[in-house]
Amino acid sequence: MRQALEGSQAIARAVALCRPQVVAAYPITPQTHIVENIAKLVADAQFQCEFVSVESEFSAASVVLGAACAGSRAYTASASQGIMLMSEVLYNIAGLRVPVVLTCANRAVSAPINIWNDQQDSMAVRDAGWLQLYCADNQEAVDTTIQAFRIAERCELPVMVCVDGFTLTHTLEPLELPSQEAVDAFLPPYAFSRTLDPRAPLSLGTLVGPDHFTETRYLHHQAVLDAEKEIIAAARDWSSLSGRMSAPLIRVDGPPGARIGILTLGSVFGTLLDAREHFGGEPVRLLHLRAFRPFPVEALRAATKGLSDLIVLERAISPGADGIVAAEVRSALMGADSPPRVHNFAAGLGGRDVPLAVYARLLEAIGTPQPRMSPIDLDRSQLSAAAGAP
Amino acid sequence: MTPPVDFQLLRAQQPRFQGLDPGHRACQGCGQALAARLTLEAAGPDILLANATGCLEVFTTAWPESAWRVPYLHSVFANAAAVAAGMEAALKAQGKDVKVIALAGDGGTFDIGFQALSGMLERGHDVLFVCYDNEAYMNTGVQRSGSTPHAAATTTSPAGVARMGKRHLKKDILAIIAAHHIPYGATASVAYPADLRKKVRRALQVDGPSFLQVHSPCPLGWGHGSELSIEVARLAVQTGLFPLIELERGALIGAMPIRQIHPVTAYLKLQSRFRHLFADDPRAREELAHLQALADHNIETYGLHAESPDGLDSEGADTVRRGGLRSA
Numbered sequence: 035m036r037q038a039l040e041g042s043q044a045i046a047r048a049v050a051l052c053r054p055q056v057v058a059a060y061p062i063t064p065q066t067h068i069v070e071n072i073a074k075l076v077a078d079a080q081f082q083c084e085f086v087s088v089e090s091e092f093s094a095a096s097v098v099l100g101a102a103c104a105g106s107r108a109y110t111a112s113a114s115q116g117i118m119l120m121s122e123v124l125y126n127i128a129g130l131r132v133p134v135v136l137t138c139a140n141r142a143v144s145a146p147i148n149i150w151n152d153q154q155d156s157m158a159v160r161d162a163g164w165l166q167l168y169c170a171d172n173q174e175a176v177d178t179t180i181q182a183f184r185i186a187e188r189c190e191l192p193v194m195v196c197v198d199g200f201t202l203t204h205t206l207e208p209l210e211l212p213s214q215e216a217v218d219a220f221l222p223p224y225a226f227s228r229t230l231d232p233r234a235p236l237s238l239g240t241l242v243g244p245d246h247f248t249e250t251r252y253l254h255h256q257a258v259l260d261a262e263k264e265i266i267a268a269a270r271d272w273s274s275l276s277g278r279m280s281a282p283l284i285r286v287d288g289p290p291g292a293r294i295g296i297l298t299l300g301s302v303f304g305t306l307l308d309a310r311e312h313f314g315g316e317p318v319r320l321l322h323l324r325a326f327r328p329f330p331v332e333a334l335r336a337a338t339k340g341l342s343d344l345i346v347l348e349r350a351i352s353p354g355a356d357g358i359v360a361a362e363v364r365s366a367l368m369g370a371d372s373p374p375r376v377h378n379f380a381a382g383l384g385g386r387d388v389p390l391a392v393y394a395r396l397l398e399a400i401g402t403p404q405p406r407m408s409p410i411d412l413d414r415s416q417l418s419a420a421a422g423a424p
Numbered sequence: 425m426t427p428p429v430d431f432q433l434l435r436a437q438q439p440r441f442q443g444l445d446p447g448h449r450a451c452q453g454c455g456q457a458l459a460a461r462l463t464l465e466a467a468g469p470d471i472l473l474a475n476a477t478g479c480l481e482v483f484t485t486a487w488p489e490s491a492w493r494v495p496y497l498h499s500v501f502a503n504a505a506a507v508a509a510g511m512e513a514a515l516k517a518q519g520k521d522v523k524v525i526a527l528a529g530d531g532g533t534f535d536i537g538f539q540a541l542s543g544m545l546e547r548g549h550d551v552l553f554v555c556y557d558n559e560a561y562m563n564t565g566v567q568r569s570g571s572t573p574h575a576a577a578t579t580t581s582p583a584g585v586a587r588m589g590k591r592h593l594k595k596d597i598l599a600i601i602a603a604h605h606i607p608y609g610a611t612a613s614v615a616y617p618a619d620l621r622k623k624v625r626r627a628l629q630v631d632g633p634s635f636l637q638v639h640s641p642c643p644l645g646w647g648h649g650s651e652l653s654i655e656v657a658r659l660a661v662q663t664g665l666f667p668l669i670e671l672e673r674g675a676l677i678g679a680m681p682i683r684q685i686h687p688v689t690a691y692l693k694l695q696s697r698f699r700h701l702f703a704d705d706p707r708a709r710e711e712l713a714h715l716q717a718l719a720d721h722n723i724e725t726y727g728l729h730a731e732s733p734d735g736l737d738s739e740g741a742d743t744v745r746r747g748g749l750r751s752a
Contacts, residue, residue: 055513055518056510058513084513084516086509086513086547087541087547088543089540089543090539092502092503092506092540093505093506093539093544093564096500096503096509096510096540097510098510099499099503099510099515100474100499100507100509100513101511101513101514101517103497103511103516103610104472104515104518105515105518106513122502123499126499138546230495230511231495232469232471232472232495235495235496236495237485237490238498239485239496239498239499240481240486240490241482241485241486243486307710327743403457
């Protein structure tokens, strides 16, 4: 049954359907509605779990780590500064190969302080060794959250489900919440091969010196690469239960004959779908990069086949270099058969609205020489007016 | 007719549980290694450990070896209390009766781990947090911490013509713990193993958070012979510089009396970290007077004079000091 739910409410209910035994979180805008909704479900006895209201995101990540190692499915959510504060533990969770799920309600990172949406936060921890899945809409956020637990537990890797703050978390959309039966059929009870148990003591998090460190890191890298199979399997199996197929790695929408493609992550994909319909014009292939870690090199090469130009539109930058996603796209397409020219633009930094018109501006911009990366929505008039930064 | 059972003897003959195996890589005379072994002897096998980064983690877990016979998790430096809280939440959700112990040094307790510790205590997790207090960042090469005593020289509070070692006071961590009104908190010392074990058992019996600060000499960092660790630790107690006390819900319920109070110089002169205090220098004399005043203050505050009528004498410690009872 389709119902209108706020993104955060839908995510909270999807989490509850997955029956984590421990949820730990610290409030941060725009993640707050997710944890508030979970707290309410717990208070109303609609969801049995240990809800740990910690004193920082650093502890939130630490609590779910401890809980997962002690044998319980565990969940947390954060954003922005919270992800930054967690980052030491995020690396640690991944290096320990502990399966937890985190929702990142994507938000800009200070300074300047800004509570609105971009994706600088999750991009900043892209090298932590987590799987990262980006959601284009709230239905995908629900389905991905459920899939994330299975992927995490099968791969023994943590999964970050990235949803655009406000744009998705605070927006009402009609969507379908699955039944408890469907989720139970999809997601077996939590079982972690290295659960701490006094009857069979294990030491986790031991000191690894130069003799073994490279091999440990290599195995981690290999596990993240191999997770692609489980991401695909989860999407397939969930579609047979839910009737909804989310493209596991890259969603491709548009005519095969298109010569121009636009690749993006997150909710901007929906804007581009609407804009293409609105403006019409030349055929354009739209790509939504759902799996950013592992980075789906082969899927990207297949999805961009036949394109002469690929625009990478992203909501984070690496100051002094390029857009973060574009650099990886360029690298992945290097060596492919007649790869497209890659154009790189940022849009919607710090929550700036991305209107339909951006679509037309992008298509227009690639006809003229452009820097390797620039914000398509840059207001140059502010640059001369403002002598100093805000 | 059944002969009467000598419970003292029976208990003395029981082999103690050994949670930390020998053969690890601690320095000779390491107070922390001894403290961890004693903690586990009292705790028994039905526990999960969360350990902060530090010497203890380094000398017990060098892959592919581990000295632990109990489930052990080391995550990062600052989060032992939060990891332990997560373990406890999981065990509670699973309905398991397994105790959780967090182990950290003074850095992971007084300083970088303090916020997570305070949060864990405030939320009332059923966790015993044990701080092995060796009064500096020993693992990284003896840098000062919030626990370093006043006037002690470390590599980041060295003594020189312009400085007499650490300029600040040792943080009164137990007073801060007391302000959380947790069921049980105590100080202990590796020089009084029976007392330490008794406090671990008591801490694990309470329902809710408990805290134990164990004074643990570091021969390398404190600058004394490794054969002197116990003597140095004992003098810290007997001078009044490290009082052994117990708190319930933040209130003092017991203090180990000192039968023969030593001047602080007896403790300080054994350690090179205080060597500069014995120079012919008026500032050194002033600092010695300052440290003696701190010890005197402790003795007054906690009523450590043994001759005072004190029904709360920490008898385990006392018996050990007088020759010891293995069963204590």
